[in-house]
Amino acid sequence: MSLGVVLLCALLYVGILFATAWRVDALAKQGKSRLMRNPYVYSLSLAVYCTAWTYYGSVGRASASGLSFLAIYLGPAIIAPLWYFLLRKMIVISKNQRINSIADFISARYGKSGHLATLVTIIALFGVIPYISIQLKAVSFSIDVLTEHQYPYFKPDAPLLADATFWVMLAMAVFTMLFGARKLDPNERHEGLIAAVAFESLVKLIAFWVVGLFVIYGLYNGLGDLFTQAAANPETARLFSLSGAGVSPTSWTMYMLLSALAIMLLPRQFHVAVVENTHPRQVNTAMWLFPLYLLLINFLVLPIALAGKMILGSSAPSDTYVLTLPIHEHLHILSLIVFIGGFSAATSMVIVSSTAISIMVSNHLVLPMLIRLKLIGQETTPRGASTLLDVRRVSILGVLMLALLFLKSIGGSYDLVSVGLISFTAVAQFAPSALFGMYWRRGTRKGAIAGLWIGFLIWAYCLPAAAIAEAGFLSQSFITDGPWGISSLRPYHLFGMEGMDNISHAAFWSLLLNTGAFLIVSLYTQPSALELTQANIFVNIHRYVAGEEYDVVKRAAKISDLHRVMGRFLDPSHVSAIFSNFEKENKIKLDQQKNAEPELINYAETQLAGIIGASSARLAIGSVAKEENITLEEVMQVLEQTREVLRYSKALEQKSSELETTTRQLIAANEQLKALDRLKADFITTVTHELRTPVTSIKALSKILLDYRAELPEEKLQSYLNILVSESERISRLINQVLDIEKIESGTDEYLPTEPFSLDEIVRTTAGGMAQLFRERSIEFTSNIPEETLEVAGNRDRIVQVVVNLLSNALKFCDAREGRVSLSLQKAGSEAVLRVADNGKGIPPEQHVHIFDKFTQLNSKTEGKPQGTGLGLYITRKIVEHHGGSIKVMSAVGAGATFEVRLPIYPSNT
Amino acid sequence: MSNSLTPRLLLLSAIALLLFEYPLLSLADKNALLGELPLLYVYSFSVWLLLIVLTALLIRRKKDRIP
Incomplete structure (x- = not known):
């Protein structure tokens, strides 16, 4: 088959993609497209997960180690039921915060940190560029196989312009620049692009099944016949089981873990699953439809691999069996269909990845630099909107060029699956800060930075650095003996760890130390007020979705300034739309106010963040909005919000101490009452006793006088009468005194300073x-x-x-x-x-x-x-x-x- | 979003993990044929399909309840 025919087919296919994307974009502009709301389109767009690695590489891997490739798809399948709360929460947070990339997500969670956004972007770049490069490689070798029918297919020395890969890459770049960076949209939705990706997912699935059915029913008499023949040969029969194929349980587990994390954290997966999502409800369908897609595309991998091994053996590289089987049978149309299928798998990945990466690069690497250098967002510089799109487009081209350069330098010596897994391990480093961040409020910015740096450095040391050495750029002794001969630092056997493959080894150490550093540093550092607010929003997003976000860091700015800053990045009509939207939502009139409320500043920042990312938006708005010092009261509010438990326990403590005080007071009062009671009783006893004594003697003497009046001598009579008088006086004295006391104690006596x-x-x-x-x-x-x-x-x-x-x-x-x-x-x-x-x-x-x-x-x-x-x-x-x-x-x-x-x-x- | 569905889906996911992970996986990981098909091949894809069907059923049932 001539190169012309192949390229024509490829161009025709790209033409169909253009047409689809164009049509859908046009419909979407008129508001007629309901395609984006369709959960089936959403689920199909998630299938961008299946790249050329799946299409060609799985068969290659299956022919070497049986069903081990399944781990990469079982990971997502096992975690898919959890999307119901995990992915949906991610989506709700991202929509609320106008997050448009995984870098944005992590940076926004930890106080809109610019450092984190840049770090995540760099890790993603390191992880994704080789990944894109293997897609280009797959396209390149499939063209070579189709046109020349000879191996080896890869020619790194070919001049750039004579290399078909370069032109294919350029076509993809043009497509991405047109549909991935067509307009600035705070929602970062690309209807046409997603429609094309969903279409491509169908194409690759159908093409793969066509070749699979051809192999099963054209070359064999059904699946049973194929497996029976394979079972007869010990070389193919050993692939029936993992243990027979020599797959270690550790690798199996590690690959499942890596893929379960990658399905949400890969920049392109985050883009299609979260950023392009129109409603969280779409996830419900994707939870079963996407795993079903994975099952279908993997179902025929093992039969094709076994057939390739039996028919072609080592006469063709196992990565190309899907293509070389039809060619071997001289079925040109079929081989073209296979080529288009592989081409679609590669293009969809490249398009979405480069779109996602370009958003991150422009928002988190280029824009902050331009804002800091005052090259954008100033009075004298051109309006930002067009500049922003240019930055995006240049980023897309730059990323693809880097991928091609990587392919030309060292990428050629690697098989598809290995490079893909190296990428997975890189993005898995986002897991601790991103996933813990959604459920654990205590995670701090410093913790996230520490974890990401450690994970990234270990990853870089164990995988790419070792790969560079293997490619001959470093001495081989770096791998075999470790740097400077320190054997515990060997990149494939860090700290002397044995019995793991390179990927599992690197994934184990990097994830372990990443998570450890994140947790420990988080526990020993204090979050700032902004971090606390953001952490609260992320963890308790469902409290904020309906209500409004409360602002902690109070900011003040003139409305005109806000207008001006936003106008530097957006069209004037867009800016007015944002402000009138705010007026409508809050039912206020802004033209009567001069200074912007914190709510308005927040609103403007969130809207701007949808276009230039959270950290850049903060930087831009920060140029006009002055942060007021947070009052103690507000800090208390934050503390209250974030530490309800503490508050409750404090309240409880206070209550109990109040209760204790009351009890103490009650006990004291009771004592006093008892003492008073005793005193009163004593008083009465004493008074009656005091009264009884004279009364008794008066009674006795009176009786004597009554009975013996006549017999008593005069002096005796006199003395008795004297006693009677004095005793009566005593009684009256006592009564007077008691009355005095009564008067004095009740306060009825007159003591006012009179004369x-x-x-x-x-x-x-x-x-x-x-x-x-x-x-x-x-x-x-x-x-x-x-x-x-x-x-x-x-x-x-x-x-x-x-x-x-x-x-x-x-x-x-x-x-x-x-x-x-x-x-x-x-x-x-x-x-x-x-x-x-x-x-x-x-x-x-x-x-x-x-x-x-x-x-x-x-x-x-x-x-x-x-x-x-x-x-x-x-x-x-x-x-x-x-x-x-x-x-x-x-x-x-x-x-x-x-x-x-x-x-x-x-x-x-x- | 918080209803009785979340614990059920968690359980489903946990069971799937258990079935696809050692040591349970080693029960199916044998160089044997089930009929004409390899045992592990049949096991993986049928458990996988079952997981998908159960997830779909749980989600569908929820749709019926909440109009």
């Missing part, structure tokens, strides 16, 4: 009145009262009572034989000090406080009960206190007692 009166006069009069009593008991009484007038205000009679109480107290308690009582009144500053001293037996210091309480009498066994009611001093203290004064006693046992009363002098002008 001032002279204290010295009262004291002099009272002392004079009492002097007779002292003389009667032959007690020496001295008084020292100054001439000057000391005026106090209050209740005159109560003050008299105080003086009487103190003097009669001294009278009672002074020494029985040589009693001495002295009274003194003097002025001390603004107070009048009254002292009454006796020479009695004194009061022990521990009683100095108690004697002023109710019914406190100093009882002592030897001296019996003293006279009095025990209420006098209590009443005295109360009266003094009500007059704003104080009373105290100075005494020692055996040295008498001195009572001191201090009363405030009535303010006078003199």
